Amino acid sequence: MSQAIHFISIGGSAMHNLALTLQQQGYIITGSDDEIYEPSRTRLHQHGLLPTETGWFPEKIQPGLSAVIVGMHAHKDNSELVKALELGLTIYSYPEFMYQQSQQKQRVVIAGSHGKTTITAIILHVLAYHNRKFDYLVGEQIEGFETMAQLTPDAPIIILEGDEYPSSPIDSRPKFLHYQPHIALISGIAWDHVNIYPTWDEYVDAFELLAEAMPKAGILIFDESDDMLDVIGQKDRADITKIPYLAHPSSSVNGQPVLLTKSGMSVPVQLFGQHNMKNIAGAMTVCDRIGITQEQFYEAIPTFKPVAMRLEKLAETDHRVLYRDFAHSPAKVEATTEAVKHQYPERKLVAVVELYTLSSRNKAFLDQYKGTLDVADQAVVYLDAHSPDNHTASITADDVIKAFDRPDLHVFRNAAELEAYLIQQRDTTGVFLLMSSGSFGGLNLKAITEK
Missing domain, CATH: 3.40.1190.10 (Mur-like, catalytic domain)
Structure with missing residues (x-):
């Protein structure tokens, strides 16, 4: 008989991929989550694994389950996790x-x-x-x-x-x-x-x-x-x-x-x-x-082609090239900016970094970014004004300029203003480099790429 495995927070990137590969091996897979984004949603749907409704349902946790795999998105008091613990089921994290x-x-x-x-x-x-x-x-x-x-x-x-x-x-x-x-x-x-x-x-x-x-x-x-x-x-x-x-x-x-x-x-x-x-x-x-x-x-x-968002070339003409990179920590920002400048030494480089992670928006950590954008001809930092945490609101443009130790640094908090600035630089810039593990506040990269 096939073994049944339930995923608590099946929508995570690693979690849903593990669910798919186990289904291919013949396991009976069920799962729950309170939010499922793309591409997880479509992929789970294609394989008949998308939960019929979002949320947590302790009744899905039955004694007959071979195992429960719990993702980081769930909390300690998650009702399904509590039920699994009460039933004494085998519970794994996905690395376990x-x-x-x-x-x-x-x-x-x-x-x-x-x-x-x-x-x-x-x-x-x-x-x-x-x-x-x-x-x-x-x-x-x-x-x-x-x-x-x-x-x-x-x-x-x-x-x-x-x-x-x-x-x-x-x-x-x-x-x-x-x-x-x-x-x-x-x-x-x-x-x-x-x-x-x-x-x-x-x-x-x-x-x-x-x-x-x-x-x-x-x-x-x-x-x-x-x-x-x-x-x-x-x-x-x-x-x-x-x-x-x-x-x-x-x-x-x-x-x-x-x-x-x-x-x-x-x-x-x-x-x-x-x-x-x-x-x-x-x-x-x-x-x-x-x-x-x-x-x-x-x-x-x-x-071998670069992994998505790892110095990924989004667009190129004879005069301009646009790169997107996942870099967000100070060491990554510095290494990526230097790599691009070294590849295009004769071209003007506009380097944009979004302070997106909790660490990067921590005022006490900002100084770690000192000098990381020095080789860029023009340096830009984006801080999303609509960020859900309160760290961003307490950081001023002056804080950012001082931390990066670059008086000519541009700081934006609005995606539309950032887009306008980038398009304004179009005719004088040879290389655009956008670095973030986020999305620059929903910046329309497709539109920018076309322009």
Whole structure:
């Protein structure tokens, strides 16, 4: 008989993808949520998994359920969760469930403050290119893959993007601690979650725990140029192999980024910037450890396309180019701005960053952005006036200008004014870079792209 699994907050990006892959494996899936946005809504609907009404319904929690998977969107006092606890049902966070299902597989975890989605996506692309059998969990929808998660009975290996956010409403441990990886890559550490890790030391501790939790004969791969990772990478554990990596040597031929190989070949790639050369080197190091040769890696990498919103080119003419990037933390904003300026040194660059996350709108954290937009010819910061929390209202334009240490910085709080400003810059600007994990207050990117 098929096992029945209920999802509390099925609308989440990771949650609904896990629900879809389990349905494909023959599980009976049910779920609830109090809000379901696109694309989750359409995808759940297509597979007959969209709840008939939004909200929480304790009557859905029956003794016959094999398991309940609870997402971070639910609260501790969620009526379905309370009922599941009362019935003594098996309750998992999704990282716990992924671990349970992959105990017989080789587990590879990609962690770090930045680059993990791109590194994971590169590894998946290379494995798929060479027709390898694998399972995975990745934090963004990537080209060539129907879902963001896959679990099958026979794949010998699973590639997991592991983040440091809490696992569930009743489990505050970082998600990646559940995976117990045989191979772990840590791409870099940049404190950008003040709301979860109030101090730098607490943030670093999470990554040290990840390194310490690895089983014997584990392999820890880390960015050698990141000072904090040096500390983690050099911790005394004789039973773990430590492999540092540096950015892959690269160049540009007629504006086309190329990887420079040891054999003297130039391999064209669709990624640019020093941080992406690190991402490529990290992915290549992992691939080497799971049976992909350098030659096979170089054969596959030219067809890898940037993940959505990771230096994604939205539009290009002979004179102008528009990029969209997920960058929001200080380290990411600085690395992305520098990468774009380096790629287009002769063109005027207008760089726009939205202070969208709770950390970035925390007045005490603002100073971390000092100098991050220095290489842009014109720098812009967007703060949504309609933000639901009270942090934004207390931050003035002067606070932002002072924090970024850039007197000529433009600060906008209204999407229409930002749009008008960008269009006004059209004839004098060669490169536009929009950075945010949000939507710039609903800015009409399609209209801007066309204009």
